[in-house]
Amino acid sequence: MTRQPGLPAYDHPSKFPSLVWHAVELTRRNDFAQACTPEVGRLLQLLAGGATQLCELGTAYGVGAGWIASGMAPGATLLTVEVDAGRAESARELFAAIPAVEVATGDWSVALERGLFDLVFSDGGPKRNPGDPEKLLPLLNPGGLVVLDDYMPGFGKDVSRDVWLESPVYRAVEIALTPAASVILATRR
Numbered sequence: 530m531t532r533q534p535g536l537p538a539y540d541h542p543s544k545f546p547s548l549v550w551h552a553v554e555l556t557r558r559n560d561f562a563q564a565c566t567p568e569v570g571r572l573l574q575l576l577a578g579g580a581t582q583l584c585e586l587g588t589a590y591g592v593g594a595g596w597i598a599s600g601m602a603p604g605a606t607l608l609t610v611e612v613d614a615g616r617a618e619s620a621r622e623l624f625a626a627i628p629a630v631e632v633a634t635g636d637w638s639v640a641l642e643r644g645l646f647d648l649v650f651s652d653g654g655p656k657r658n659p660g661d662p663e664k665l666l667p668l669l670n671p672g673g674l675v676v677l678d679d680y681m682p683g684f685g686k687d688v689s690r691d692v693w694l695e696s697p698v699y700r701a702v703e704i705a706l707t708p709a710a711s712v713i714l715a716t717r718r
Contacts, residue, residue, distance in 0.1 A: 546599035552591035564592035568706040574600030580647035587653015657689035
């Protein structure tokens with residue numbers, strides 16, 4: 530996992546977008562040790578600039594959504610979905626002043642009712658088991674991109690990677706962001 534207890538990689542507010550830092554503080558106040566790392570966040574921020582309809586599955590307290598929102602182009606929208614009602618409400622309050630960001634409460638399938646997306650960050654949605662890539666397919670526009678984090682670099686036999694890297698409906702690649710963290714990027718064929 531790329532998660533770091535206590536979020537020590539977030540060490541100074543001047544290094545991060547304000548919205549991300551506020552989400553990090555909220556995450557820490559709630560003693561929630563799971564949030565996307567700065568490396569994953571910077572990748573999300575970069576990718577968000579080229580998308581119009583964006584989706585995150587697994588909001589938690591909004592760190593990943595903060596990165597995505599900080600990179601979105603004008604006119605883009607983000608739907609972020611969180612299964613835990615308390616965390617969803619906290620994130621909703623964090624993003625209240627940003628009309629382009631909607632925080633929905635429910636499991637990942639809530640996003641299925643909201644249309645198609647150019648970019649999906651599946652942090653808390655399907656991603657590691659056989660059949661998971663196909664579950665996300667109805668969320669994507671043709672050419673849409675799925676970002677999956679929480680991998681460690683390496684190409685040994687691993688079902689959680691193989692379901693993406695060997696999928697007939699996606700083109701996928703694993704990219705190492707640090708010596709201990711990688712992501713899989715998969716685009717709908």
